[in-house]
Amino acid sequence: MNTIFTPNKNHLQTKEQIGYVTRQQATEDDYRRIGFMSGLEVHQQLDTKEKLFCHCPCGVFHKNGAYDAEIIRHMRPAMSELGGYDGTALMEFKTRKNIIYRINNETACTYEIDDTPPFRINQEALGIALRISLLCKLNIVGEVHITRKQYLDGSIPTGFQRTAILGVNGQIQLSNKKLNLIQLSIEEDSCREISDIGHERYYKTDRLGTPLIETVTAPELNTPNELREAAEYIRFLNRSTGLVRTGMGAGREDVNVSCKGGSRVEIKGVAHNKWIPELSHNEAFRQWALLNIRKLLIERIQKEDWSILTQKLDYHDYNFTYAPLIECKEKEHQIIAVNLPEFKGLLSHFTQPGQNFADEIAQRLKVIACIEHPNLVHSEQEEELLSKEDFGKMLAKLGSNSNDAQLIIWGAKEDIPTAIETIKERCKMVFDGVPNETRKSLPDGTTIFERVLPGADRMYPDTDSAPIPLSDEYINNLGKDLPNDICERINQMNEWGVPKDSHHFILSKDLYPIIKEIADRFQFDPKSTAIFFGHTYKNIIGKYSIHPEFNYRKLVGLFKFIHDQELHPNITRYLFPILYQNPSMDFASMLISLKFKKRSLAELIAPIDFLEEKFKDLHPSENSENASHWIMGQLHRQAIGNIELRELRINIDKRLN
């Protein structure tokens, strides 16, 4: 039976064929079906004054245009001692990129560009990282060995990152399982990318060299939600020390995902934990889709029999109407038609929401051959970018069969050989399944190709640094007064009856110790205090920007004042907004500005009879429940800071009945 092929229909059919479900619909069975497996590398900047191996300041950031010097670097692969080349190195070499670093004298010195050997490792950073290692129950190394990790994507000017493992084999307790931690390392942060267009990539060096820790979990997380829980747990654990940076980019996750039969793919630099479930879900299904594409292709042809055919198209012979093709004439760009044997139905095969297999090729063309999007037209596009006549002419030139698929690409003459090589390479990978690669996350929960995953042999000793012995005494000292475990904090909050929807905020802002201190020192109810932080506090800090003099100690001071003055803590809701905006104002003046007066219960309930009469005059037909409500409205403001509002209500109701 010969049915007409429609790309959109094929996209939907293949989506159904692989059993794609949205994350909202997905059940644990779906993840078991596709063999979802994942692990994390959690990166966290440490809050130190100076960088890890030099004395440049940390946390000073410049605008893109603020720099004193620029240096340019090119990546060149060198053969390893074992006679091989690293995949990332080769890929970066193929891109023929000019990598340009913008250096500001305030935040970078000759160390960052490898003109000066490293200084002694920052002791403050080492201490913080070791404390966090202890919190992760890791076995601490006896001696720190600084090694170099190849970094060939250009984000570090020297081509390597100095890094050292501090602890191995740790564990954290999640709600449903114990998660093993493989290791924790201390390392230097990389550069921030400014732009990456065509053959030029720009970086700024302000963040470069900032002390960073990387916590690596075992690949034991079997659902996207479990993955998020682990990422949050580690983030909270790091924050519980009070010694790490917060804010945009201070904590970033690399998420490793695979499905059954797939490969380890790394989604790099995820800035928000809430994005993790959607990203990992879609990545696992993308791999599941690629395995289906493989299955369809090997049913038709064997890898060794498969090869692409290319033909240069002369625009004089065609009546192109698609703008990028028309512009080729003016830009003197080449136009190449490519035949992909037996690929019919694969280019429009579903991979991720809004993407199909043709996007896998287009993304690599942008990254490896540096041809900006849109960079291809293909035979399975819904919109007709090529007239039937031009399309027919191209098919004839390529000698295509009916089960083939075709691409047209264009670009500068020098980029075309890499582009053709890239297409060939990506299509050949279909026969093997899922390529190892790193991917960049998009806000919609999908990902795009970033880089070939670097080889395993990336580490070599740093001959510039001596080993650092860690004495038992030093480690024991660091282990004194460690904060308690996040799982203990969660259990305690559950015991107190703190609503679950407040846990995240309290842990992410590290407010638990304050709630505990307020409960222990002033005997205030921890549940109400936690609710104050989860609601009033959250609301106020979201509304106003932080005053430079405000800090958590001021808040503890506020609760102490309430305690010493024998006020009811429900007045915190009114005092806190004043404190947050005027942290140096004394608490007594704040009470005056609220027109607060100390009143006994008897004084507070004295006007009830009078108010009841007044209510009856105003609303003769209303019932006593409404009367109680109205009287409450008249009196509640006076009660705040004096008694529990519920107590006032009980007294009103008692009088009315």
Ligand SMILES: [Zn+2]
């Ligand atoms: Zn420096």
